[in-house]
Amino acid sequence: MTLALEGPLLIAGAGKMGTAMLSGLLEAGLEPFQVIIQDPAPSLEVQDFVIREGVRCAPAITSLEAPPSVILAAVKPQIMDKVMPGLAQLAGPDTLLLSIAAGRTIASFEQHLPTGTAVIRAMPNTPAAVGAGITVCCANAHVSESQKLIAEEMLRAVGDVAWIEDEALMDSVTAVSGSGPAYVFYLVEALTDAGIAAGLDAELSARLARATVAGSGRLLEAADDDAATLRKNVTSPGGTTAAALEVLTADDGLKPLMKAAVAAAVKRGRELAG
Known part of the structure; x- marks a missing residue:
């Protein structure tokens, strides 16, 4: 698999899950120059990872050469509202917002983003850290088939992927997986x-x-x-x-x-x- 992205992949939050996904993507052929990490306080482990892989990392991203193809929102749910306004300014008309933040609804992201922005809410689990996770996804009405395929390719880097149409079931997904x-x-x-x-x-x-x-x-x-x-x-x-x-x-x-x-x-x- 080689992830086909026209713009960069912006990862907001280099925690265990975000780093596990990125590691899987790089192993699958994603080029490091396509990735930008925004994290104000990356762990020593993440700092070593960034240096080793040649990935760009900064405390804050205020501008990009081109709008990101995908923004992976991987910060803690309780600080998401503080982070989203800055991310929204970087989004372009074809940007996909892919969230792996537990409990955050699609509507909670849409309120920060331009009208019509594609949003996918995803719920992975911790076995993703060893490539054996399963992630359940729910998309808003603005997600194209190509964006859905991109999200699935990204998430398959850490395990299996399933989709639901009713976002209300995400609480049940979270409770089980x-x-x-x-x-x-x-x-x-x-x-x-x-x-x-x-x-x-x-x-x-x-x-x-x-x-x-x-x-x-x-x-x-x-x-x-x-x-x-x-x-x-x-x-x-x-x-x-x-x-x-x-x-x-x-x-x-x-x-x-x-x-x-x-x-x-x-x-x-x-x-x-x-």
Whole structure:
């Protein structure tokens, strides 16, 4: 993949997600001279990255030789309103604003931008840092097919991409995939503690839990079967796995607990969106 951009790619905010995306794009063939990073306080890691890759970086960008093809808005959601007026001044009539800021609606960007500006709201998750993320996108009515393809190419640099038409579903997306890695990490913690309670050494229990969850994820990704089928394949009737699953699949087991957790995340997302 070689990303075809007529103007520069302006990245506002060189945090972990923005840097992960840029790293993937450069590996995929994007030329460093096409990239400009705006970040007033880049980390030492980002400073090393910028020097190593030959990417331009400045605390603030007030003018460009040409309007950016894409502005990637990757700053923290709570400071987005302070950053957007300056970015809006740099946007041209064909600029795409691609946001990966959690909770910020398309309308919250449109209020800063010229009428008719193309905006895509995207929700990636943290496995993007190792190229194994998934990002869900929603576009406003001004996004062209070519801009949609550009956004998809950019986001595929860090994993899979899916699209929705109803922006209201973004809170549910965030609750499942955006917050989801934390649920999986907590599963490893809980499985580790359960192993210790069953008599295992703490170090061995942590090693077993981590490897089991990570390996199961790889198996799930590689398999053609769905999760339910893979679960059944591991479960011998009357065996140890079946005994454990009787607890996990009970009326007060994992499914209702997970539904309640996701519902709580959806509720909080709507509160944060105002």
